[in-house]
Amino acid sequence: MKLLTFSTLYPSSVIPSHGIFVETRLRHLIASGQAQSRVIAPVPWFPLKGERYGEYGKFAATPAKESRNGLSVTHPRFVRLPKVGMSSAPYTLAWTALRAARQLQREGYDFDLIDAHYFYPDGVAAAIVARALNKPLVITARGTDINLIPQHAFPRKLILRAAAQADAMITVCEALKDELVGLGADASKVTALRNGVDLALFNPSGRDEARAALNLAPGRFTLASVGHLIERKGHELVIGALAELPDVDLLIAGAGPEEGALRRLAGSLGVGARVRFLGALPQARLREVYTGCDALVLASSREGWANVLLEAMACGTPVAASNVWGTPEVVASPEAGELMPERTAAGVAEAVRRLRAAPRDRAATRRYAEQFSWDATTQGQLDLFHRILAARRSPELRHA
Numbered sequence: 001m002k003l004l005t006f007s008t009l010y011p012s013s014v015i016p017s018h019g020i021f022v023e024t025r026l027r028h029l030i031a032s033g034q035a036q037s038r039v040i041a042p043v044p045w046f047p048l049k050g051e052r053y054g055e056y057g058k059f060a061a062t063p064a065k066e067s068r069n070g071l072s073v074t075h076p077r078f079v080r081l082p083k084v085g086m087s088s089a090p091y092t093l094a095w096t097a098l099r100a101a102r103q104l105q106r107e108g109y110d111f112d113l114i115d116a117h118y119f120y121p122d123g124v125a126a127a128i129v130a131r132a133l134n135k136p137l138v139i140t141a142r143g144t145d146i147n148l149i150p151q152h153a154f155p156r157k158l159i160l161r162a163a164a165q166a167d168a169m170i171t172v173c174e175a176l177k178d179e180l181v182g183l184g185a186d187a188s189k190v191t192a193l194r195n196g197v198d199l200a201l202f203n204p205s206g207r208d209e210a211r212a213a214l215n216l217a218p219g220r221f222t223l224a225s226v227g228h229l230i231e232r233k234g235h236e237l238v239i240g241a242l243a244e245l246p247d248v249d250l251l252i253a254g255a256g257p258e259e260g261a262l263r264r265l266a267g268s269l270g271v272g273a274r275v276r277f278l279g280a281l282p283q284a285r286l287r288e289v290y291t292g293c294d295a296l297v298l299a300s301s302r303e304g305w306a307n308v309l310l311e312a313m314a315c316g317t318p319v320a321a322s323n324v325w326g327t328p329e330v331v332a333s334p335e336a337g338e339l340m341p342e343r344t345a346a347g348v349a350e351a352v353r354r355l356r357a358a359p360r361d362r363a364a365t366r367r368y369a370e371q372f373s374w375d376a377t378t379q380g381q382l383d384l385f386h387r388i389l390a391a392r393r394s395p396e397l398r399h400a
Contacts, residue, residue, distance in 0.1 A: 001387055003037040004135075006097060006126050007117035009142075010041035010236035012062045012075060015055075015100050017280060019136065019193060021142075025381075027069050028196070028374040034382055038072050038109055039098045042093060045077035048344025076100045082384060087154055089121035101129055112389055119145035119162065120155050127162035136388050139163070140170040143304030145230075146179050147325060160184050167388045170381075172305035191384060194329070196354035197310035198375035202287050204316030204366050210292035214251070221356065222249045224293040224317075225307045226286065227300070229256030234299030234322065236262060240345030241297075242271040245352060254287050255280040283311075288391065292316035295337070295355050299348055303327050313337075313369035316362030330339045335368040 005026055009019030029035055041154035046056040053060070062075045081088045105109070114127035116139045123139035130137035139162060150156040163169060163185040171177040174192045177236075181187045216222050227233040235252055239262060242250060252262070252275065257275065266272040278363050281289065290296060296312035298321040305326045319326050319337035331337050338354045340347035 001035050001389060002111045002115065003035055003113055003115045004101060004104070004111040005039045005117070006041075006129070008042055008121050009118050009122070010039060010073065010139060011068065011070075011351045012041070012043070012073070013066055014058050014062045014141070016282065019117075019355045020283070023068065023071075024198065025374070025377065026115075027197065028378050030071065031263070032378050032382060035138055037115070038074070038104055038111065039068075040074050040076065040097055040104075042076050042096050042100075043076045043190045044080040048187060057321050074100055074104075085354070086121075086152065090124040090158060093121050093125035095126055098129045098132055101133060106350060111135065113385055115385075118139070118142055120149045121214070123166070124155075124162045126317070127165045131165065136167040136392055137165065138164050138168045138170060138384065138388065140172070141176050141400055142172055143176070143305070143325070144302055146171070146176050146183070147302050147304075148371055150183055156183065163189075167391075168384055170224045170384070173329050175255070175325045175329065176304050178224040181205075191380065193380040194326075194372070195305045195307055195308070195310070195378045196377050197314045197369060197372050199314055199373060201283060202290065202311045202314035202369075204291060204314075204362055207291050207316075207362075213288055214292045216292055217249070220249050221270045221295075222251060222293045223320075223352065224251045224253065224289050224296050226253045226289065226296065226312075227298070229254050229258040229262060229309050231258060232299060232301050234343070234364050236369070237299040237343065237345045237348050239266050239271065240269065241348035241352065242266075242274055243269050244322070244346065244349035248352065249274045249287060251276050251278055251293060252354075253278045253281050253286060286311065287315060293317060295320055295352060297348060297352070298322065298327070299340070299343060300324060300327075301343065306330060309336075311367055311371050313365050316366045318355055318360040318362075320355060321350065322347075333368055334358075337365075 007022050009022050011018050011020050011023050042060040043062050046060040049060040050057045053119050066073050075081045075269040079092045113136045114130050116123045119141050169190045171192050177192045225235050225238045266275040287384040296319045303325050309330045321331050322343045323339040340351045
């Protein structure tokens, strides 16, 4: 089958970690040998390149076309209007995507199905494109697109309109499926297919070497907090917990607008000497962090399916995580780690104390992660896509 993968959440040579979970799922699907895809991954238009312009400067530097992991990726520009961007984005995005999709068709790639990721604005825009081209559509919901954005009335209306049009929807956890159905989506069209983990890349080997490379003090219990430096990720709660954990150090891997505030918080709490900011890291370096640290902490307020949890577990490292959305589906066994009793600095500290009081066997944590390979998710996608295409060929099968 020929797919058109569509999302603004997709990596590029300039921002290689952006939406990597979309690329990873697609790579495993293509590796099955039963599907091929072209990727349209629009980026906001911005006139000036350079680090001084932050994320928008990186968007400006993104190539119009590139090849990543053997996949052809197009990065057309769309206009994100100031102040009205949330309302206008689906339409400017759809206009850009439709032009790019028609160009692919002119070049001889006439795809069978549109595989869109993130419901708003991406899924809504994809629905407009699918209607214009008379193509079946599958939309994957991933987190804040369902558990946050629908709090706004206009996006919620467009999300439900796209959900009604879509041939099928995928959520990355059962909690998001329940939320999407609760908003009004047809439950019979929603399938939960959780993310997997790359068990070859993320592995527990070389722990001593990893600790040495990170210059971790012998005998010091070290936590890692991984993710964008934004409020939703809760890095400030992990820093706050250090005040209750005087013999614990913290590595923070990620970049973002909250870095300055987080550094100031660490200083004001007197724990600055025990907090090290590593910046944004490629996945190979993240493996080093996961393998070298004693526990990963994820204090997010919202998560669909947090890949960092499985990545750490695959490296043999247990986790302490906030009890939100899909996270209890990931941390579902003592070998995996601990759920925080509350999402506060004190809750983080308590979960870490529990981990230290009952140390997890790292080999058992790795075995727990091994049940989350990509195989089941890949097969689930293939079954779903084949069913949709068969129904398109034989309309009487649509309600079978």
